Amino acid sequence: MQTSHAMAEVPGPAPQALDYLNADYGIRSWLFTIDHKRIAILYLLMITIMFVVGGVFAAAVRLELLTPQGDAFEADTYNKLFTMHGIVMIFFFLIPSIPAVLGNFCLPLMIGARDLAFPRINLLSWYVYMVGAVFGTFAIVAGGVDTGWTFYTPYSTTASQTNVIPAVLAGFIVGFSTILTGLNFIVTVHKMRAPGMTWFRMPLFVWAIYATSLIQMLATPVLAITLLLLVLERGLHIGIFDPALGGDPVLFQHMFWFYSHPAVYIMILPSMGVVSEIVTCFSRKQIFGYTFVAFSSLGIAVIGFLVWGHHLFVSGQSAYAGMLFSLLSFLVAIPSAIKVFNWTATLYKGKISWDTPMLYVFGFIGLFTIGGLTGLFLAALGLDVHLTDTYFVVAHFHYIMVGGAIMGYLGGLHYWWPKITGRLYPEFWAKIAAVNIFIGFNLTFFPQFLLGYLGMPRRYHAYPEEFQVLNVLSTGGAPVLGVGYLLPMVYLIWSMRYGPRASANPWRATGLEWTTPSPPTTHNFEEVPVVTQDAYDYPAMEKKVA
Amino acid sequence: MSGHIVSRKVYFAIFLSLMVLTAATVAAAFVNLGALNVLVALTIAVAKATLVALYFMNLRYSERLTWVMVAAGVTWLGLLIGLTLSDILTRSWIAGALG
Numbered sequence: 138m139q140t141s142h143a144m145a146e147v148p149g150p151a152p153q154a155l156d157y158l159n160a161d162y163g164i165r166s167w168l169f170t171i172d173h174k175r176i177a178i179l180y181l182l183m184i185t186i187m188f189v190v191g192g193v194f195a196a197a198v199r200l201e202l203l204t205p206q207g208d209a210f211e212a213d214t215y216n217k218l219f220t221m222h223g224i225v226m227i228f229f230f231l232i233p234s235i236p237a238v239l240g241n242f243c244l245p246l247m248i249g250a251r252d253l254a255f256p257r258i259n260l261l262s263w264y265v266y267m268v269g270a271v272f273g274t275f276a277i278v279a280g281g282v283d284t285g286w287t288f289y290t291p292y293s294t295t296a297s298q299t300n301v302i303p304a305v306l307a308g309f310i311v312g313f314s315t316i317l318t319g320l321n322f323i324v325t326v327h328k329m330r331a332p333g334m335t336w337f338r339m340p341l342f343v344w345a346i347y348a349t350s351l352i353q354m355l356a357t358p359v360l361a362i363t364l365l366l367l368v369l370e371r372g373l374h375i376g377i378f379d380p381a382l383g384g385d386p387v388l389f390q391h392m393f394w395f396y397s398h399p400a401v402y403i404m405i406l407p408s409m410g411v412v413s414e415i416v417t418c419f420s421r422k423q424i425f426g427y428t429f430v431a432f433s434s435l436g437i438a439v440i441g442f443l444v445w446g447h448h449l450f451v452s453g454q455s456a457y458a459g460m461l462f463s464l465l466s467f468l469v470a471i472p473s474a475i476k477v478f479n480w481t482a483t484l485y486k487g488k489i490s491w492d493t494p495m496l497y498v499f500g501f502i503g504l505f506t507i508g509g510l511t512g513l514f515l516a517a518l519g520l521d522v523h524l525t526d527t528y529f530v531v532a533h534f535h536y537i538m539v540g541g542a543i544m545g546y547l548g549g550l551h552y553w554w555p556k557i558t559g560r561l562y563p564e565f566w567a568k569i570a571a572v573n574i575f576i577g578f579n580l581t582f583f584p585q586f587l588l589g590y591l592g593m594p595r596r597y598h599a600y601p602e603e604f605q606v607l608n609v610l611s612t613g614g615a616p617v618l619g620v621g622y623l624l625p626m627v628y629l630i631w632s633m634r635y636g637p638r639a640s641a642n643p644w645r646a647t648g649l650e651w652t653t654p655s656p657p658t659t660h661n662f663e664e665v666p667v668v669t670q671d672a673y674d675y676p677a678m679e680k681k682v683a
Numbered sequence: 684m685s686g687h688i689v690s691r692k693v694y695f696a697i698f699l700s701l702m703v704l705t706a707a708t709v710a711a712a713f714v715n716l717g718a719l720n721v722l723v724a725l726t727i728a729v730a731k732a733t734l735v736a737l738y739f740m741n742l743r744y745s746e747r748l749t750w751v752m753v754a755a756g757v758t759w760l761g762l763l764i765g766l767t768l769s770d771i772l773t774r775s776w777i778a779g780a781l782g
């Protein structure tokens with residue numbers, strides 16, 4: 138961005154229609170923007186940096202696990218590496234990824250609004266995120282933290298000699314940015330829908346983001362309380378979790394997972410929303426079972442709150458509570474399955490095309506299904522005793538979070554890229570990258586299911602010889618996956634300058650965001666649109682063309 | 684935004700009640716009621732929180748949707764406490780069952 142003076146203020150006919158990107162120039166016009174689209178870009182920049190940082194830690198972890206001996210890093214260093222990998226990836230990348238970037242950008246456009254309900258709070262949420270990032274960076278630079286991303290007590294409050302408090306405060310602060318974003322989205326969906334945009338005409342992405350926002354509002358405050366109590370115990374020795382001080386360490390796990398199980402749905406639900414958008418567009422069909430898909434988002438949001446005890450099966454939690462949580466965990470698979478079945482039914486007899494966003498969707502559906510089903514293995518009370526804290530768990534959640542959530546994020550990023558930047562990305566390279574990611578992902582994580590099943594525990598820097606072959610496969614997959622992620626970073630940035638210009642609606646998609654120019658103007662719509670149709674009326678669109 | 688204006692008198696009355704309740708909490712802490720101490724302290728705390736929500740946060744004069752949001756918050760707190768108690772209250776059972 139070169140600095141020049143506010144172009145918007147220059148009178149006279151503009152040589153080229155102004156859009157939100159060229160309406161104003163200079164760093165200040167970005168740092169003080171209240172345009173939801175620009176704030177989305179600010180988030181995009183930050184979470185991409187965080188993704189790279191988290192990726193470097195992951196690479197180090199895989200490097201250590203190449204050989205059975207603990208040779209690359211000391212045990213203590215290794216503990217810090219996987220901890221910081223988890224903290225950065227979960228709190229600073231995956232949780233904000235789709236909501237704060239794609240949600241921020243698309244949600245007002247999709248419901249026909251000129252901005253979010255509270256544009257200034259939207260900007261504030263980014264600054265709060267940045268303050269959290271400063272604390273997180275401090276924790277890393279000052280020597281790291283080694284508790285695991287779960288900060289389990291009493292280790293985190295009494296034993297750990299590392300930077301627990303800065304890291305915990307980082308999570309605490311960034312949580313508030315999540316709350317602010319969620320609040321903004323909820324109010325926007327309630328109050329800012331264009332005339333005719335009834336609840337059941339809203340795109341399913343909006344439903345998914347709405348459900349996610351509800352979770353963010355209801356769960357994140359509990360994380361804040363929990364982390365604050367942790368700081369009080371560590372800093373001031375007030376006994377809450379430490380048995381030596383009269384506390385209960387399992388209480389920490391209850392409170393932590395009351396947030397963190399719903400948080401896994403904060404990560405996956407938005408991706409599911411993206412899948413609904415893409416799967417309809419690239420099979421040219423109405424979604425199968427709109428209301429089911431919409432309500433399954435709410436179902437997941439609610440039931441997702443009732444299952445957290447499945448993380449405590451071997452923690453000393455009562456066996457009776459374990460049975461209850463096991464049962465409830467099986468229930469949460471139902472709304473997830475509804476979605477998967479509805480997407481596949483949508484594909485049925487569709488005019489399917491294999492553009493890049495769709496490749497990610499196919500990846501999502503397959504990998505999420507594996508991740509979800511292995512969740513059921515883990516939710517089985519007896520089996521979990523064998524599998525808990527093994528690489529099986531690591532594989533389970535990476536299938537969902539990396540195979541599912543990140544695939545959805547990348548699919549969405551490609552799908553809306555022409556809208557965001559006004560440019561098309563190179564389809565050939567994008568396809569290569571998508572396939573690359575799919576192969577690299579499976580190579581990295583499938584062996585971990587086997588390793589865990591054979592009994593390899595997670596969070597150790599050394600392991601017995603007999604696990605080496607599978608670990609070499611896994612470490613071998615990591616660079617393939619890494620290249621797959623690097624490619625989009627290169628060609629997407631390239632396309633911002635050299636990509637062909639995108640039309641308003643390059644995918645021939647339904648949805649109000651595609652009725653605006655690419656990129657949209659600052660205020661999105663010249664005239665507030667009036668909605669007269671259901672979402673995803675692709676059959677009508679196809680007829681018009683024929 | 685109902686635009687309801689609450690008179691200053693109400694605010695002062697609420698403030699006074701909060702102060703009285705605070706004093707009550709402190710006083711109760713000096714009386715040994717056994718397990719009841721916790722109950723008393725929590726009851727007073729809930730009463731205070733309710734007053735703050737109803738008057739200082741203007742909930743009493745807010746629209747239905749705001750009430751729904753508050754109800755959700757309270758329900759979710761109930762879930763947190765209830766399901767956690769499902770563990771805490773039944774932990775000793777298994778020891779008994781195994782004899």
Ligand code: HEM
Binds near residue numbers: 402448466533
């Ligand atoms: C289909 C529903 C799901 C079920 C029944 C399920 C079940 C489980 C169970 C029982 C565990 C505990 C395993 C153990 O520690 O022994 C677990 C761990 C985990 N799951 Fe899932 N899961 C489901 C969906 C998800 C989703 C959607 C995500 C993420 C987006 C996810 C992320 C995680 C994570 C991060 C952990 C491990 C946390 C840790 O210990 O570090 N799960 N899951």
Ligand SMILES: [Cu+2]
Binds near residue numbers: 398401444447448
């Ligand atoms: Cu869980």
